[in-house]
Amino acid sequence: MRTQSINTYITYALLILVAIIILVPIAWIVINSLKYFKDIISFDYFGSPWTLYNYEVVLLNPSETIVPQIFTSVLYIVSTIAVVIPLSMFAGYALARLPYNSLFRFITLNFFIFSRVFPATAIAVPYFAAFSQAGLYDNPIALIFVYILRGMPLAIFMIMTFISEIPKEVEEAALIDGVSTTAMITKIILPLIRPGLAATAIFVTIYTWNDFTLAAFLAGKNAANIQIAISQFNAEQFIRWGELNAAVVIAAIPVLIFLWLIQKHLIRGLTFGAVKA
Amino acid sequence: MKMENFLKISTVPALALIVGGTLYPIYKLVELSLFEVRGLRMEYTFVGLKNFQTVFQDPLFVNSLQITAFFTITSVVIEIILGTILAVLIAELKSQILQKFFLFILSMTFIISPVAVALIWRFILYPDLGLIDFLTTNIFNIQIRWLGDPFWAKISAVIVDVWHWTSFVVLIVYAGYISLPLPIFEAAQIDGATGFQRFFRISLPLLKPTIAVALFFRTIDVLQAFPELWQLTFGGPAFATTILNILAYIATFQMMNVNYAAIVSLVLAVISLGVTAIYALYLRRRGE
Numbered sequence: 005m006r007t008q009s010i011n012t013y014i015t016y017a018l019l020i021l022v023a024i025i026i027l028v029p030i031a032w033i034v035i036n037s038l039k040y041f042k043d044i045i046s047f048d049y050f051g052s053p054w055t056l057y058n059y060e061v062v063l064l065n066p067s068e069t070i071v072p073q074i075f076t077s078v079l080y081i082v083s084t085i086a087v088v089i090p091l092s093m094f095a096g097y098a099l100a101r102l103p104y105n106s107l108f109r110f111i112t113l114n115f116f117i118f119s120r121v122f123p124a125t126a127i128a129v130p131y132f133a134a135f136s137q138a139g140l141y142d143n144p145i146a147l148i149f150v151y152i153l154r155g156m157p158l159a160i161f162m163i164m165t166f167i168s169e170i171p172k173e174v175e176e177a178a179l180i181d182g183v184s185t186t187a188m189i190t191k192i193i194l195p196l197i198r199p200g201l202a203a204t205a206i207f208v209t210i211y212t213w214n215d216f217t218l219a220a221f222l223a224g225k226n227a228a229n230i231q232i233a234i235s236q237f238n239a240e241q242f243i244r245w246g247e248l249n250a251a252v253v254i255a256a257i258p259v260l261i262f263l264w265l266i267q268k269h270l271i272r273g274l275t276f277g278a279v280k281a
Numbered sequence: 282m283k284m285e286n287f288l289k290i291s292t293v294p295a296l297a298l299i300v301g302g303t304l305y306p307i308y309k310l311v312e313l314s315l316f317e318v319r320g321l322r323m324e325y326t327f328v329g330l331k332n333f334q335t336v337f338q339d340p341l342f343v344n345s346l347q348i349t350a351f352f353t354i355t356s357v358v359i360e361i362i363l364g365t366i367l368a369v370l371i372a373e374l375k376s377q378i379l380q381k382f383f384l385f386i387l388s389m390t391f392i393i394s395p396v397a398v399a400l401i402w403r404f405i406l407y408p409d410l411g412l413i414d415f416l417t418t419n420i421f422n423i424q425i426r427w428l429g430d431p432f433w434a435k436i437s438a439v440i441v442d443v444w445h446w447t448s449f450v451v452l453i454v455y456a457g458y459i460s461l462p463l464p465i466f467e468a469a470q471i472d473g474a475t476g477f478q479r480f481f482r483i484s485l486p487l488l489k490p491t492i493a494v495a496l497f498f499r500t501i502d503v504l505q506a507f508p509e510l511w512q513l514t515f516g517g518p519a520f521a522t523t524i525l526n527i528l529a530y531i532a533t534f535q536m537m538n539v540n541y542a543a544i545v546s547l548v549l550a551v552i553s554l555g556v557t558a559i560y561a562l563y564l565r566r567r568g569e
Contacts, residue, residue, distance in 0.1 A: 015370050015373065015374070018370060022383075022387070023386050026390055026444070028412075029401050029412075029444075030393075033404065045409070091294050091295040094292065094295070095291065095295035099292065101288055103285075112296060117557070118554075119299055121501055121553050123550050125530070125549065126307075126546040126550040127306050128546075129310070129529055130307075132533060152298065153303070156295055157299060185287050210392065216508035216511075216512075217526075220530065221533065231394055231397075231508070234397065234400065235400075235512055238400060238512055248404070249404065255394060255397050256393045259392045259393060260389060260393070262392070267381075270388060270452060274449060
């Protein structure tokens with residue numbers, strides 16, 4: 005259409021090659037999570053038996069299980085969403101409806117961008133020092149706090165763009181009917197942006213589930229999340245590849261399901277609403 | 282008027298949390314860099330700029346700055362070029378279903394956690410049992426120590442980041458490209474412009490703002506990469522992949538020197554804000 009006349013066969017060949025480069029490493033991990041260690045290291049794929057042994061170790065073996073850390077991650081996600089979504093709903097509505105030239109709006113949005121750009125380590129190092137001093141190192145509450153802190157600007161931005169897409173006439177009609185502002189948000193706006201809220205919650209979920217940096221600095225054994233748990237199977241020297249691969253697969257499955265659910269809103273979430281598509 | 286005040290008030294809880302939660306660590310960072318923290322009871326003694334002197338004169342820090350620069354520039358340049366080409370190729374596919382299919386496959390890479398991506402690649406690059414190591418040794422007959430050689434470890438780090446994040450650029454440029462106005466391209470086609478001419482003379486200039494967004498986000502995020510490299514190589518061999526973030530981690534947990542870590546992450550924050558300022562200037566010059 006726009007550029008075209010690039011040879012279609014070359015295009016297909018290239019894109020299929022890219023798909024292979026993406027899918028083969030992932031498939032390789034899945035295959036190897038279903039093999040015994042001795043077959044992995046002897047590079048014997050066709051003759052060797054398939055097994056769920058690695059998954060058994062990673063999920064059921066009391067001394068190696070990552071299930072507690074999975075629950076910890078779920079706790080972080082649920083707590084973060086419970087705080088972030090309602091607060092962001094109000095803030096997002098306000099920022100969407102304040103006049104564009106409002107100084108307050110300008111400063112707030114720029115501060116959010118600042119907090120997005122500010123490195124996670126530059127948050128994690130000082131909080132590590134502060135939490136250690138306050139006896140909050142390795143405390144789940146400290147982690148929930150930083151996840152809320154990192155998730156909120158993203159949530160506000162996303163919700164703001166969803167609300168600004170609602171035609172103003174909807175609200176004007178409600179105002180004529182004498183609806184209060186609080187009722188406006190909860191009774192009129194909320195049902196309209198429910199899919200957007202779900203997408204926002206999923207984004208916060210993915211970020212929290214995938215976080216390693218903050219947990220690496222602020223969590224010890226007690227508050228460790230799923231990413232810390234899978235990294236425990238890695239080492240500089242001797243690595244138990246079977247268990248490691250099974251843990252990686254377990255950590256990747258939920259986010260791949262979420263990816264399927266939020267395809268439509270991916271770009272908005274990834275760019276802080278900078279690109280709408 | 283009353284409405285506007287209500288709107289402002291309803292942002293207060295969220296804002297208070299974000300502003301307080303972000304400004305406090307900045308204050309703490311400055312404090313940590315000017316004081317020395319000692320012992321288990323963490324007693325603070327004021328030392329002025331001595332910590333800065335220690336860090337800036339440390340060859341390890343200078344090494345980290347160089348590696349961060351190499352890693353960031355190389356990865357971002359490759360991701361932007363490759364991502365733009367792939368985005369246009371996908372957008373030019375006639376079948377909508379195929380477009381969606383390829384975009385979905387691509388999105389899988391960045392949705393998977395950085396730790397998982399690092400471990401996937403650590404496995405396939407690992408000597409003797411990795412798929413890529415197997416291919417390079419047995420089929421192409423070259424011995425490459427992907428993770429064990431300082432030079433190749435840096436290259437591996439770039440490969441992993443490109444695999445992980447090029448799709449992000451694809452998605453953004455794709456969204457920008459499909460919203461470009463068709464008539465310009467039709468007119469150019471009637472005037473006899475070839476596909477390549479249309480790409481370089483029309484698409485690229487029009488895509489500039491979109492590519493700038495992708496460039497901005499990628500630069501910020503590659504600068505701040507941590508788990509990808511930490512889990513891939515643990516910063517090694519011989520600190521060859523110790524970017525600033527890894528140095529901050531090593532300083533905190535291996536050198537047990539939180540002052541050192543604070544200065545390293547402060548430097549990283551300043552670099553990130555510098556990149557943001559450049560992007561803001563670009564936006565202003567374009568008149569946004």
